[in-house]
Amino acid sequence: MTKLFRYLKSYVGAIAGVLVLVFLQCLAQLYMPDIMSRIVDEGIAGGAGTNYIIKQGGLMLLVAVGGSVATIGAAFLASRTAAGFCKDVRHDVFEHVEKYTLNEFDQIGTASLVTRTTNDITQMQQFLVMFLRMMLMAPMMAVGGIIMAAGKDGQLTWVLIGIIAVLFIIVMLIAGRTFPLFKSMQKKVDRINLVLREKLTGIRVIRAFNKDEYERKRFDEANTDLTRTAIRIQRIMAAMMPAVMFGMNMLAVVVVWVGGHRVVNMDLGVGDLMAFIQYGMQIMMALMMATMLFVQLPRASAAGSRISEVLGMKPEINDPELPQKPAEDQRGSVEFRDVTFRYPGAEEPTLEHISFRSGPGEVTAIIGGTGSGKSTLLNLILRFYDAESGEILVDGVNVKDMTRQELRDRIAYVPQKAVLFAGTVSENICQGKQDATDEEVHKAASIAQASGFVEEMEGGFEARIEQGGTNVSGGQRQRLSIARALVRKAKINLFDDSFSALDFKTEASLRRDLAKETEDATVIIVGQRVASIMNADHILVLDDGRIAGIGTHQELMQGCEVYREIVASQLSEEEIA
Numbered sequence: 001m002t003k004l005f006r007y008l009k010s011y012v013g014a015i016a017g018v019l020v021l022v023f024l025q026c027l028a029q030l031y032m033p034d035i036m037s038r039i040v041d042e043g044i045a046g047g048a049g050t051n052y053i054i055k056q057g058g059l060m061l062l063v064a065v066g067g068s069v070a071t072i073g074a075a076f077l078a079s080r081t082a083a084g085f086c087k088d089v090r091h092d093v094f095e096h097v098e099k100y101t102l103n104e105f106d107q108i109g110t111a112s113l114v115t116r117t118t119n120d121i122t123q124m125q126q127f128l129v130m131f132l133r134m135m136l137m138a139p140m141m142a143v144g145g146i147i148m149a150a151g152k153d154g155q156l157t158w159v160l161i162g163i164i165a166v167l168f169i170i171v172m173l174i175a176g177r178t179f180p181l182f183k184s185m186q187k188k189v190d191r192i193n194l195v196l197r198e199k200l201t202g203i204r205v206i207r208a209f210n211k212d213e214y215e216r217k218r219f220d221e222a223n224t225d226l227t228r229t230a231i232r233i234q235r236i237m238a239a240m241m242p243a244v245m246f247g248m249n250m251l252a253v254v255v256v257w258v259g260g261h262r263v264v265n266m267d268l269g270v271g272d273l274m275a276f277i278q279y280g281m282q283i284m285m286a287l288m289m290a291t292m293l294f295v296q297l298p299r300a301s302a303a304g305s306r307i308s309e310v311l312g313m314k315p316e317i318n319d320p321e322l323p324q325k326p327a328e329d330q331r332g333s334v335e336f337r338d339v340t341f342r343y344p345g346a347e348e349p350t351l352e353h354i355s356f357r358s359g360p361g362e363v364t365a366i367i368g369g370t371g372s373g374k375s376t377l378l379n380l381i382l383r384f385y386d387a388e389s390g391e392i393l394v395d396g397v398n399v400k401d402m403t404r405q406e407l408r409d410r411i412a413y414v415p416q417k418a419v420l421f422a423g424t425v426s427e428n429i430c431q432g433k434q435d436a437t438d439e440e441v442h443k444a445a446s447i448a449q450a451s452g453f454v455e456e457m458e459g460g461f462e463a464r465i466e467q468g469g470t471n472v473s474g475g476q477r478q479r480l481s482i483a484r485a486l487v488r489k490a491k492i493n494l495f496d497d498s499f500s501a502l503d504f505k506t507e508a509s510l511r512r513d514l515a516k517e518t519e520d521a522t523v524i525i526v527g528q529r530v531a532s533i534m535n536a537d538h539i540l541v542l543d544d545g546r547i548a549g550i551g552t553h554q555e556l557m558q559g560c561e562v563y564r565e566i567v568a569s570q571l572s573e574e575e576i577a
């Protein structure tokens with residue numbers, strides 16, 4: 001958690017302001033009983049007169065108002081500082097997470113990342129507000145209270161210290177029981193988020209398979225678990241309050257008892273005794289505040305560590321220190337040189353010894369069985385992961401030697417699972433090119449065979465797309481995701497099984513228009529259907545992460561057994577001939 005303190009640097013002025021205001025607030029609080037004792041001892045018992053009482057009363061009022069102003073100011077500044085601190089941390093967490101490779105996402109988990117960016121940071125915020133206000137107030141009130149009390153009666157102060165020490169130990173013992181509980185809270189919030197996320201994103205599958213009841217139980221379990229812990233904490237805290245109140249009252253009784261005797265013996269004034277009781281209460285309250293702070297500490301500390309973990313996790317893929325730029329005349333090419341890749345923790349490589357080249361004006365198709373490594377190969381071109389050995393060159397430069405921005409600017413990518421974002425159709429397409437003109441957007445949509453259905457939507461290109469694109473069909477989502485890629489007019493186009501949800505006629509029209517549009521570009525298409533890829537310039541056949549053959553359809557039909565098998569399983573005798 002301490003690592004996060006550096007975020008407080010920009011709030012040094014405000015923190016100093018809080019400390020000054022808290023200092024003034026404490027002075028006011030410590031001064032009040034003293035004035036009151038003077039009113040009683042000198043004004044009433046000493047017969048100093050009404051004027052004196054009114055004067056002291058006025059002073060008391062002034063001190064009270066001043067104290068209140070300081071309290072409000074301190075609360076305001078502390079809240080602002082904590083909110084600003086959390087805004088900065090949240091901003092940095094978000095920025096840092098953006099640099100994550102898919103590995104880091106897998107390691108922390110999306111649900112936990114959401115909890116850490118929201119709930120954990122809020123925990124820190126709440127703790128910080130309390131900490132800023134209490135860190136000075138608690139010791140100052142405790143020590144100041146003792147000094148002031150000692151000024152009234154030294155002997156009685158020892159009685160006070162003794163009782164308070166015993167009470168403090170009792171309170172700490174009770175609070176100590178909540179430490180582990182508070183610590184476990186964040187993990188339980190994580191669990192709830194995970195279950196909730198899965199339920200919401202998978203709602204269709206859950207309903208279709210009548211899994212509502214099962215999911216409800218899963219959520220109830222997570223919910224009950226969190227609630228149970230929260231109740232246990234509250235129960236302990238609830239027990240603490242009466243214990244403290246009892247302690248305070250006992251303290252008052254003992255102080256009145258001992259102090260009463262001293263008043264009778266004329267060793268102490270009545271007003272001083274009253275002030276003494278108030279100091280006792282103030283010290284007790286200060287210790288209570290310190291205890292509350294300590295109780296919250298494990299939870300805030302756990303939250304802080306979880307945030308630090310996110311910030312401390314170094315993305316495995318970074319930009320080079322001296323990035324290279326491909327030569328200006330490069331028109332888009334992709335080359336794999338003996339590339340081997342394995343997912344972290346996997347025993348076997350997913351891709352082994354892959355070599356091929358795809359240049360401008362060429363269409364390279366990749367075909368292979370499920371799980372043969374087709375998508376992984378495209379992921380490597382985009383540098384979502386780094387190859388274990390070998391080189392991947394884009395426009396003649398190793399992808400590790402150029403910035404990811406430079407690399408990805410050259411590429412238009414259509415993922416296997418079409419993802420749309422909340423916004424208009426036009427905004428979704430423009431994600432491929434921020435400054436795309438209406439004409440470019442319309443053209444991209446037209447090539448992607450999306451114009452027809454977009455124009456039928458209410459509002460056309462300004463029609464709303466719901467989060468995740470749930471208000472359009474799978475095929476429509478795919479076409480919009482293709483349009484988003486095409487609007488970039490990139491030199492390298494990667495299509496990961498991107499035509500799978502299209503009917504045969506739409507796919508044929510799309511391919512025809514696409515061929516014209518990408519005439520001079522490099523196109524790499526991952527496909528499952530032989531009919532869709534058989535006209536490619538090169539077909540790369542992947543079998544269990546290895547290249548089983550490269551060539552044209554005819555060449556592969558003659559020389560590649562794996563390809564022949566795929567073809568035989570899909571095409572009729574006539575089509576094969």
Ligand SMILES: Nc1ncnc2c1ncn2[C@@H]1O[C@H](COP(=O)(O)OP(=O)(O)OP(=O)(O)O)[C@@H](O)[C@H]1O
Pocket residue numbers: 102343344346350368369370371372373374375376377416
């Ligand atoms: N993030 C990941 N972590 C670990 N292993 C993975 C990961 N993604 C994929 N794999 C594994 O790598 C192998 C290749 O996966 P990939 O998605 O590249 O196959 P594919 O040929 O595109 O399959 P499909 O045709 O079903 O889309 C599979 O065995 C898969 O289980």
